[in-house]
Amino acid sequence: MSRPRLIKEASAPLQLDKELLLRIHDLMVKTRALEERLIQMYKQGHGYFWIGGPGEEAFNVPLGMLMKKGQGPAYDYLHAHYRQSGTILALGEEPIGALRQMKNTATDPYSGGRNFAGHFSLKKYNVAPVSSPIEVQYAVAPGTAMVQKRVGGDGITIVTGGDAGTAEGDFASCLVWSSRPVNPLPILIIVTNNKWGISTSGDGQHGEARISDRAKAFGIQAKTINGNDPVEAYNELKEAMEYVRKERKPYFIEALVSRLYGHSSASGANYVGDEVDCLKQFEARLEQEGFMTRQQMDDLRNRYTEELAAAARQVRDEPQPDPDSIWKHIYAEDK
Amino acid sequence: MSRPRLIKEASAPLQLDKELLLRIHDLMVKTRALEERLIQMYKQGHGYFWIGGPGEEAFNVPLGMLMKKGQGPAYDYLHAHYRQSGTILALGEEPIGALRQMKNTATDPYSGGRNFAGHFSLKKYNVAPVSSPIEVQYAVAPGTAMVQKRVGGDGITIVTGGDAGTAEGDFASCLVWSSRPVNPLPILIIVTNNKWGISTSGDGQHGEARISDRAKAFGIQAKTINGNDPVEAYNELKEAMEYVRKERKPYFIEALVSRLYGHSSASGANYVGDEVDCLKQFEARLEQEGFMTRQQMDDLRNRYTEELAAAARQVRDEPQPDPDSIWKHIYAEDK
């Protein structure tokens, strides 16, 4: 697939309030610092495996900011991919939880040391557990949207996943179930397209010109956007979410993003030079428009880096889960 | 989904050679007589279950006539649906085999009394075993097409299935695997759309205006045709197959057909008055154009009906499979 012609140039003026831009930037920096800390923890032997979202901050942060945060069908559900730390932080979550999961401590708030890094679960914010099996979230997501459709209100369901995963039948199931004439669903279906599935280039595998074309075939409103531009991402997501909230119908977004540290620690987790770095690009624009100075940005980055280093030191000494804890939570009665 | 505007009217002049038209007609009558005999066998207690293709003759007969018949990748593969008796007869198969399968005799050439009616398997003609699980044939079919692409020649793979089944992920898998830019496949993907999945009307379940739109999203040449018109079916299939043979690329046909005796014996297997009967319609045109008289057509029908009644009597006395035969053919060594 060739890249779409992007409507907005990277050098176009920023069309959001300064305050909003700075909040986005702050969260993007925080997310990047978190991911880089996680990678470092892995490299230092403080975790067995890393996977995460450096390169998707420009899209994932606005997504979290725009979510209607809360628990239950009146609020938004997120059936998330494993590169979603930016969204989680934008929801207000403290980054130390992710470090705890990386170090698989008993204190890990998402899985108690059971699951891999990036596998968030926050029932309090309607964030469904991230699943390692690719694409199953697309089969599950219509369910929460059905409940939301029935109970009324403006809560919506959001589902995200990667480009390669769209080859699984569950992606098609999601389109089928979301667009049934008897019951169209309030669901925002998202694919973050980084052009790769581990080592497999998307070019050879996708017959469709755009992944969004597959949604269009179902009569679903669909767009391909530049997910490396936080302003475009914010505006497009806002428009999409408003549509879904009001119309109670599905909407589809394909966001073109980068994979800045390769697939995962299994592929080395080293910075990849030839991909667009959304944070670098955004910072250049912020500087250019005089919203922030290089110094301010460096300070911010350093502050987060230090905070996360401190948090990592703290987590290092926290206990591993008790062996007997394996018997807990097999069933909900054990709660 | 609303019906497409059909380009050719049912009253338009027949555009094929008389000889060809008569061959199509003959096979359509033979197929209908076979299906009606199978239904009767079921109703008389000479079989446990009937499912089959009355109402699809106008499409399935031309399909079988146009197939390149033989064994191995140089010939066409058919990954068939369970309503495909017209295709099987058009390939030259004797109808008595279907009766034997209905009566689950040891002589059943397709499964030795193991499988339901309509579950053909003819390795000699590259007809893959019909599977009860809906839609799995769409996941399998790309495999034979890959072999054909590699060995060269003009053999193609054909896969057929129903409209409701397209909701299974395997339908999407077939589109994905057939249209990969690294290796587009010589495959003709067919959906026979009778607007029903057992008791479930397609109207409420399909967000796509046409099932063929789903193929178009993958850049696959795709058409929706009137499968109740054997002339249109013949011409469209011919064009499609020539394209696939020559271009070694996928092609998609959605054929609108009828379900003349309901879903299966489970729903009663009674003639449904309000569906287009392709055979009636075709006979009216043949008569109108003077290719056949009513008398000739009645004679033909009677001849086949009698032949099949005789065959059913013959089958009735054939032995059931031996209980010990359950151990045969678990593995291919047993052959």
Added chain:
Amino acid sequence: MANMAQAIRMALHYAEENLGVTDIFGEDVGMPLGGVFTCTQGLKTTWNTPLDERGIIGAAMGIAMGGGRPVAEIQFCDYVYNTIDLLKLAGNTCWSTNGDWNMPMVVRTPVGSGIRGSIYHSHSFDATMTHIPGWKVVMPSTPLDAYGLLITACKEQNPVMFLEPKALLRVKGEERIPGEPDDDRQLSKMIDAPLGDRTQWKPQWPTLEAYAVPFGKGKKVREGSQLTVVSYGRTLPLCAKAAAALADEGISAEVIDLRSLWPYDWELIKESVQKTGRVLFVNEDTEVTNFGEHLMRRTVEELFYSLLAPPRLLAGKFLPGIGLADSLEMASVPQQGDITAAMRSLASEQP
């Protein structure tokens, strides 16, 4: 008395009215058909899904996560095998999230042989399902148990697999469902959909009463002293019949209906085997890596020194399918004669 299909329908009605069930769905589950076995006729929260088992299980999970109470149907368990990953996911979600999320969902599916269903309408699912952690798995053999187990299922906080022995769905019970009218024909008139046009039809539900069969509790169907037979589903009534016949030969067999496969009533089995010293496990799933083998393992591990003869398993033959012809189906899964013979032989086995 009600048959099992009617009992299931009544339990679902009860659950819609009293237990907050919000969605009863699956292929052909809603109007006009109400399920290929009539189990969901006339219910108010039914709807028809696309032909997509993965979507059905996924939707059930999502509905459960959204606070609904789903009862999903897989039309035949033969068609559940492309969803095993999702069943595993539903079963591990509570554990994987360290208790953050739970999955209160019920999946119903008909299982087993007995209707000449050929290769793809005869599958059993107990072996595969009992290997998936995090689920509760039940399988009634009477209408009343079906009613009571399904009501318990609809109260559960965890995923429940409700296996319906299809050969027994149309068999009438010997016990009355609490609230069921005295006259069967009256019941049928009230809750069975008419043939033909159903658009105007509405069921008249009897006033059903709460009745819950707890999970993990088996039922002693017959007392006996010389051997124990443990079964469930289609083969259970055959075991009971065999025990009755063998009583005439002077063989005293105790018959246990497990009802709940996971968790199961180990105490009931144990007490019985300690008494009889001989045990036969009967089910119709294929016999390699079969749930009966688990029960047998536990018996051997815990009760070895109480055994007077090796425990035995009578199960389906390890074949790729059940063939359509009568002769094939009969030869593939335990029939009355096989069960009686196995019991007789075990009762008399001497080292």
Added chain:
Amino acid sequence: MANMAQAIRMALHYAEENLGVTDIFGEDVGMPLGGVFTCTQGLKTTWNTPLDERGIIGAAMGIAMGGGRPVAEIQFCDYVYNTIDLLKLAGNTCWSTNGDWNMPMVVRTPVGSGIRGSIYHSHSFDATMTHIPGWKVVMPSTPLDAYGLLITACKEQNPVMFLEPKALLRVKGEERIPGEPDDDRQLSKMIDAPLGDRTQWKPQWPTLEAYAVPFGKGKKVREGSQLTVVSYGRTLPLCAKAAAALADEGISAEVIDLRSLWPYDWELIKESVQKTGRVLFVNEDTEVTNFGEHLMRRTVEELFYSLLAPPRLLAGKFLPGIGLADSLEMASVPQQGDITAAMRSLASEQP
């Protein structure tokens, strides 16, 4: 000596050259990666599939039907569970068509724990797979057996499931693959892809020789007289080590590597158990409806009166997953200490 990943690669190369293998495929199986465990580096018929396990199994079936010889990979067996229906179909096609079609296809997939793979890179697949008729199922524990079994797999006329114990993939063997060079570093230089750019790289294959391990034949890894241990895959070397350690305590254990799970070498087990009267089955799949329970059932049914103590099963705990933390993984599946303790206790068990 070669490790198991290299042995697999060499067997596949041999099979491409000599056995007509036409397609080695799966997610990331082709260039540039050559498989997440390097098993398919440098082979000439590899290609990368879409991320679609159903498509992968389906394509293997289709390629087999078209006369090709496919070797498909599921990247981790944890991701095979949405294809069980297709595996069942591949396994029943020959039977369902009364012998008309057969399915000469191989599926390879890494299984088991041992790399801190957390919930979804630690699954075992032997229980689920041995319940599916029509397949042959093998699982080597040494590089040489991996080589020999894979060569046999590539000659089969039936579907073969080749399970790769991922904890052993990087362990070097103690026996030489026929044709393998003497020096490990030389082998690595010849057939391991370099780090970084691989576009110009070509492997230099050693001249490999035919070597086939027949299906259905186990291997006595250690002779012993007091108890029998039957295992396969990751736990096999642990059993062997335990037996060696226990020999110092005066306990003589016989260790059998099953290698072939279906069909399996009953004669070897039987002969051994008749000698020792005590048997421990060890595997790491979850323990309910587990293949070890099948082996135990057969032992009890056929050898009950030869047993000096109840047969035992040591398997994975019945948990929804294997947790990431060390403490969790160690507590969930059999470790060295668990195996030694189980053997010791069985050896000394008295009624």
